[in-house]
Amino acid sequence: MLSRHTLPLRLTADPSRVALRPFHLAWQSNDAEPGRAARLLDAVLALSDDEIHATLRLVLADFETRHWMTARVFLTRCAQIAALLGRDLSGLSRERRQLIGAYFCHEYSYAAAALMNPSVVPHPDQSGLQPGTCRIVLSLRAVGEGHISSIAFREGLIDEEGALDLFPEPPFATAAGAWHADGTLGEVDGPVAIERHPDSSLSGTVLFPMTAAQRNGLEDLRLTHFTHADGTREYIGTYTAYSGRDIRSELLRTTDFRSFTLAPIAGRAARNKGMALFPRTVGGGYAMIGRQDGQNLFLLRSDALDRWEDGELLLKPAYPWEFIQIGNCGPPIELDQGWLLLTHGVGAMRKYSVGAILLDKDDPSRVLARSREPILAARNQDREGYVPNVVYTCGAMKIGDSLFVPFGLADSAVGFAFAPIAEVLAALT
Numbered sequence: 276m277l278s279r280h281t282l283p284l285r286l287t288a289d290p291s292r293v294a295l296r297p298f299h300l301a302w303q304s305n306d307a308e309p310g311r312a313a314r315l316l317d318a319v320l321a322l323s324d325d326e327i328h329a330t331l332r333l334v335l336a337d338f339e340t341r342h343w344m345t346a347r348v349f350l351t352r353c354a355q356i357a358a359l360l361g362r363d364l365s366g367l368s369r370e371r372r373q374l375i376g377a378y379f380c381h382e383y384s385y386a387a388a389a390l391m392n393p394s395v396v397p398h399p400d401q402s403g404l405q406p407g408t409c410r411i412v413l414s415l416r417a418v419g420e421g422h423i424s425s426i427a428f429r430e431g432l433i434d435e436e437g438a439l440d441l442f443p444e445p446p447f448a449t450a451a452g453a454w455h456a457d458g459t460l461g462e463v464d465g466p467v468a469i470e471r472h473p474d475s476s477l478s479g480t481v482l483f484p485m486t487a488a489q490r491n492g493l494e495d496l497r498l499t500h501f502t503h504a505d506g507t508r509e510y511i512g513t514y515t516a517y518s519g520r521d522i523r524s525e526l527l528r529t530t531d532f533r534s535f536t537l538a539p540i541a542g543r544a545a546r547n548k549g550m551a552l553f554p555r556t557v558g559g560g561y562a563m564i565g566r567q568d569g570q571n572l573f574l575l576r577s578d579a580l581d582r583w584e585d586g587e588l589l590l591k592p593a594y595p596w597e598f599i600q601i602g603n604c605g606p607p608i609e610l611d612q613g614w615l616l617l618t619h620g621v622g623a624m625r626k627y628s629v630g631a632i633l634l635d636k637d638d639p640s641r642v643l644a645r646s647r648e649p650i651l652a653a654r655n656q657d658r659e660g661y662v663p664n665v666v667y668t669c670g671a672m673k674i675g676d677s678l679f680v681p682f683g684l685a686d687s688a689v690g691f692a693f694a695p696i697a698e699v700l701a702a703l704t
Contacts, residue, residue, distance in 0.1 A: 280437045286415070286429075286689040290387040294448040295342050296483050297352060298381040299490070312379070313360055319375050324368070331374045338382060343447035343475065349376030351452065385425050385448070385481050386417040389661055391683035394498045394605055394670030396510060398430060399531050407435040409674055412532060413681060414496045414512070415689060416669075417481065424492035426482040426514070428532070435675030437693040445479035451535065469535035477532050484516075485537065491519035493537075495549070496527060497669045499606035502555045511580070513540075513550040513563070524550050526581060544575055544583035551603040551670075552580075553614070557639055564589070564603040564616060572601055572618070574640050590632065590642055596622040596649050597630065604629055605670030607639070608678075612700060614639055617680070619667055620649065627665040628652035629682065633703055644703035651682060651692065660685020 322330070339345045350369070353376035357364040364372060398410035410432055417427040427448075431441035451469040471480045484490050498512040512527040516539070524545045529535045544550065544565055553562040563575040565586060575586035592601050597620025604617035614634040621627055628649035635641035653666045668682040677693045684690050 280693045282439055282691040282693075284439065284441070284691055285684070286390050288386055288389050288418075288687065290384045292386045292417075292444070292448050293341060293382050293384050294450045294481050294483075295338075295345065295348050295380050296383050296450045297355070298379050312356060315378055316356065316360065316362070316375060319371070319378060322371075322374075324371075327368070327371050327374055331370050331377070334374070334377050341382070341447075343449050343479075344472075346373055349373040349380065352376035352379050355379075383419055383483075385419040385483070386427065387419045388422060389418040389687045390415050390427070390689050391418070391686050392416040392495045392667055392669045393681035393683065393689050394496055394512070394668070395672050395679065395681050396498045396500045396670070397672070399510075404432075405434075407675060409433055411672070411679075412477065412498070412510075413441075414498050414669070416493075416495055416683075421491070423484065423490075424494045424517070425484065426493050426496050426527075428477050428480055430476075430478050433674050433679050435677065437677065439679075439691055442478050445476045448479050448481055449475045451480055451482050466536060466538040469537060471533055473533070482527075482535065482537075486516075488518050488521070488523060488539070489516040489525075489537075492517040495669050497549075497551045497603075497605050498527075499552050499554045499670070501552065504556050511552055513552055515548045522546070522548060524548065524583075538581060541582040542577075542584045544585060549602045550575070550583070551606045551616075553607050553639070554609060558637070562639060564607065566600070566602045570600045572603065587640060589640065590618075590645070592620065593645070594620070594647055596620050596626070596628050596652075598622055599625070601630075604668045607634065608671065608673055609636070610673070610696065610700075612636075613643055615678075615696070615699070617668060617671055618646075624664060626653065627667055629666055629668060629680075631699055631703060633700065644700075646703055648702070650694065650699060650702060651680065653685065657684045657690065660687030662686035 353372040356379050394414045398412050413429040415427045417425050433439050451471045467485045494515040496512045496514040501511045502508050509530045516523050516525045524540045526538050550563050550565045561577045565573050565575050567573045572590040573586035574589045575583050577583050592598050599621040601620050604619050607614040607616045613636045616632050618630045629651035630646040632645040633643045653664050658664050663685050665685050671680040680692045
């Protein structure tokens with residue numbers, strides 16, 4: 276393995292990080308949401324004013340100091356339920372509407388089980404920094420109750436000397452709000468617009484599953500700062516939506532990490548996990564790296580960001596540390612020498628390690644070199660965790676002459692390393 280500067284910092288599961296999120300009754304039983312929701316609403320409407328006051332007082336005593344703008348969240352959720360059921364609740368008292376909202380919310384410890392599989396991109400705000408320093412956005416797969424995955428974020432600074440300074444998390448975590456893509460409130464199986472409150476911090480924002488296709492998780496976001504052919508830029512990430520039975524690939528898109536769109540990907544390639552988007556068009560079209568057969572790496576091309584079909588075989592496992600399967604570890608990174616793509620390989624005892632390949636800049640179907648040995652692998656205490664012997668990343672970035680690599684450890688924690696790019700390239704054959 277390469278010499279590298281591995282930081283002592285570890286991000287781990289934290290059951291104290293809780294957020295208010297919608298309680299989806301239809302996700303808890305086989306009953307249709309409107310029928311069960313209507314019965315619950317009618318039960319609250321039947322309470323007397325005194326019962327409403329006393330019950331709400333108990334709810335607020337338990338939860339108001341644990342969350343940000345709790346009463347407002349309850350009112351917003353009440354409005355969503357009114358829209359879902361086609362009921363006019365605007366004439367009800369503020370207390371009654373708050374209590375209705377409370378019955379359709381729950382407190383969720385979104386990172387109680389694990390933090391893992393990070394990716395990293397430059398922050399939209401690079402103002403006021405010293406030369407050689409970059410403000411970053413780190414995405415994290417946070418796993419909570421029921422092994423449901425959501426997307427969390429951390430902001431921080433890195434520099435060319437190999438230093439990392441993560442900003443502290445705010446005391447309250449907040450769930451982003453969801454609207455249908457046409458601007459209406461709703462819980463739909465399609466494109467969803469996500470907004471975080473302008474007063475909330477990105478480091479305290481969590482993106483939860485919003486649609487039936489996502490109900491069991493938003494997994495392994497691979498972010499890239501994408502440059503379009505006209506020079507405009509946006510952040511685009513691919514992730515796996517898991518319904519509890521089926522998977523599909525979807526896109527996250529944002530320009531500012533305040534407003535997001537989550538949308539399904541169409542086409543045959545969307546049935547697979549682990550798609551990673553090139554950070555610009557190549558040869559006049561979009562390109563991705565995927566694993567279409569569960570074992571090998573494929574190059575995918577498309578004329579549309581939201582539709583991807585079968586690709587061409589790019590690389591097969593060749594060395595013992597990757598005999599079982601190979602895949603990407605995030606979007607390709609553009610260097611003068613070509614596209615540097617971090618890969619993962621699975622070897623004996625299902626040990627996951629990170630390697631790399633170099634692709635031709637003009638024709639990424641040409642593999643110029645690959646690593647014979649892992650450049651990053653689990654060792655010593657880093658082997659232990661929920662899924663032992665796993666090192667995995669969903670995206671690294673270039674800082675000066677180094678590669679900054681946040682990585683998941685044993686599906687349980689996140690570590691950080693810097694590696695000289697010259698050494699990475701020298702290790703490829």
